[in-house]
Amino acid sequence: MALNLELLRHIRPMGDSDLDAVAAMEAATYPDPWPRQALAYEALHNPVCSAFVVEEEGAVAGYAFLWVIFEQAHLINIAVGQAFRGKGLGEALLAHVLRYARARGADDVHLEVRETNEAAIGLYRKYGFTVLGRQDKYYSDGTPALMMHLSLPMAPS
Numbered sequence: 001m002a003l004n005l006e007l008l009r010h011i012r013p014m015g016d017s018d019l020d021a022v023a024a025m026e027a028a029t030y031p032d033p034w035p036r037q038a039l040a041y042e043a044l045h046n047p048v049c050s051a052f053v054v055e056e057e058g059a060v061a062g063y064a065f066l067w068v069i070f071e072q073a074h075l076i077n078i079a080v081g082q083a084f085r086g087k088g089l090g091e092a093l094l095a096h097v098l099r100y101a102r103a104r105g106a107d108d109v110h111l112e113v114r115e116t117n118e119a120a121i122g123l124y125r126k127y128g129f130t131v132l133g134r135q136d137k138y139y140s141d142g143t144p145a146l147m148m149h150l151s152l153p154m155a156p157s
């Protein structure tokens, strides 16, 4: 499926009023979810973090958290609610954060993903991420992580 450009218009910065929905989605998504307080810190207070939500019919359907530290960006969390998956929203969020990272001056994006997470790995590979390495027992349940990387294309001059 090609990127649905219309979905990019449904992405906006995360605000205080999104946190309940994001925390509920986070808890339903991960075995080791970030607590609401950590989500709030990253979204609202961490100066190196930018957080976004994607909406569907006015409701929060997914979110992403990105750190940009000088030329290095790190995608620290991206998720789409179970009911909204498979419709291009994750791809729209990823395309948005990659464009945002580039605009903020990042040259590289790194991330970690569970080795068993076929959907996320498929999404990252579709956007050109490659595996840099693997870390055993990275997650609290013992699942290994793949360390993935993407070099961002230079902005046209």
Ligand SMILES: CC(C)(COP(=O)(O)OP(=O)(O)OC[C@H]1O[C@@H](n2cnc3c(N)ncnc32)[C@H](O)[C@@H]1OP(=O)(O)O)[C@@H](O)C(=O)NCCC(=O)NCCS
Binding pocket: 001, 002, 029, 077, 078, 079, 080, 081, 084, 085, 086, 087, 088, 089, 090, 091, 092, 112, 113, 114, 117, 118, 119, 120, 122, 123, 124, 126
């Ligand atoms: C990973 C995730 C964000 C993808 O979101 P999504 O909205 O369902 O994905 P999209 O519909 O935008 O799909 C985009 C691409 O992702 C890949 N993909 C999505 N679901 C997939 C699946 N079940 N299996 C393999 N690849 C998949 C495909 O490459 C797809 O492109 P295609 O449609 O051309 O095949 C979503 O599955 C999710 O929230 N998972 C739980 C949270 C998570 O694991 N986050 C990543 C942490 S590292």
